[in-house]
Amino acid sequence: MTAARTSEKIQLADRAIDVWPDDVEVLDWVEPNVKIAVFNDTEAYHPRLVERTLALETDPVLGKAFPGYAGSAKVYHLDRWNYPEAELIHRRAQELFKRVLNTPNAAVDLSWANIYREGDYCLPHSHVRATAGIVYFLELGLEPGADSASGGAGQGRFMFADPRFKVCCREEEHAMTTPGGPMARNGMMIMFPGKIVHMVDVFKHPGPRITLSWNLNEHFVPGSPFPEPAADNPQPS
Numbered sequence: 053m054t055a056a057r058t059s060e061k062i063q064l065a066d067r068a069i070d071v072w073p074d075d076v077e078v079l080d081w082v083e084p085n086v087k088i089a090v091f092n093d094t095e096a097y098h099p100r101l102v103e104r105t106l107a108l109e110t111d112p113v114l115g116k117a118f119p120g121y122a123g124s125a126k127v128y129h130l131d132r133w134n135y136p137e138a139e140l141i142h143r144r145a146q147e148l149f150k151r152v153l154n155t156p157n158a159a160v161d162l163s164w165a166n167i168y169r170e171g172d173y174c175l176p177h178s179h180v181r182a183t184a185g186i187v188y189f190l191e192l193g194l195e196p197g198a199d200s201a202s203g204g205a206g207q208g209r210f211m212f213a214d215p216r217f218k219v220c221c222r223e224e225e226h227a228m229t230t231p232g233g234p235m236a237r238n239g240m241m242i243m244f245p246g247k248i249v250h251m252v253d254v255f256k257h258p259g260p261r262i263t264l265s266w267n268l269n270e271h272f273v274p275g276s277p278f279p280e281p282a283a284d285n286p287q288p289s
C-alpha cells in the first residue's frame with residue numbers, strides 16, 4: 053500500500069489534529085478492492101460533528117428529507133458546512149482515495165451525510181459518476197449492548213450485494229445470495245468501487261445512525277451529480 057505521508061493538520065476549536073495520523077493504516081477487506089481505515093482520535097471531533105450534522109438536517113439549502121427506502125434525511129456538501137470538523141473528515145476521505153489509488157488527485161463529485169432513524173433503510177444501488185465511494189461511520193446509533201445478539205439484523209448494517217464480489221456468492225459463482233460487509237464501528241472509513249452494488253439494512257433503533265458519504269474521481273466530472281428530479285428516482289445514497 054502506498055503511503056505518501058501528509059503532515060497537514062486541521063485546526064479544531066481546542067487543538068490541531070493530523071489529517072492522516074501516523075498510526076492509521078489502510079487495510080484490506082476480504083474483497084481486495086475494498087479498503088478500510090480506522091481512526092482512533094474520534095473523541096476530538098465526533099461530538100461536534102454529530103451536533104453539526106443534526107443542526108443542518110433542516111437547513112433549507114444543504115438538508116433534504118427522503119422516504120425510508122433512500123435512507124431518510126441527508127445533508128449535502130460537507131465542504132460547505134463551514135466547520136473544521138467537517139473539513140477534517142472531508143480531507144481524510146480525499147486522503148484515503150489518494151493513498152489507495154496512488155494518485156495526487158481526489159476530486160469530490162458529491163459528499164453528504166445520511167441520518168437514519170427507526171424504520172429507515174436504503175435499497176441496493178450503485179453510485180454514478182464515481183470511481184470510488186467512501187463511507188464513514190460517524191455514529192452507529194445503537195444502544196449499549198445492542199450488538200451481535202440479533203446477528204446484525206435491524207442495525208442498519210452497510211452491506212455489499214453484488215455478484216462481482218465472491219464474498220456475496222458463497223453457493224455458486226456469480227449468484228448473489230449473501231449480502232455482507234465489514235463490521236462497522238464508529239470512526240471506520242471504507243472505500244469501494246462506485247459501481248459495486250450496496251445497501252443499508254433496515255434500522256430498528258431510535259438512533260440516529262449517522263454516516264458520511266463521498267463520490268470521488270481522480271478528476272472533476274462536468275455536469276451536476278444530482279439526477280433529474282423524478283418521483284421514482286432515488287437520490288444518491
Ligand SMILES: [Fe+2]
Pocket residue numbers: 177178179185250288289
Ligand atoms: Fe450508496
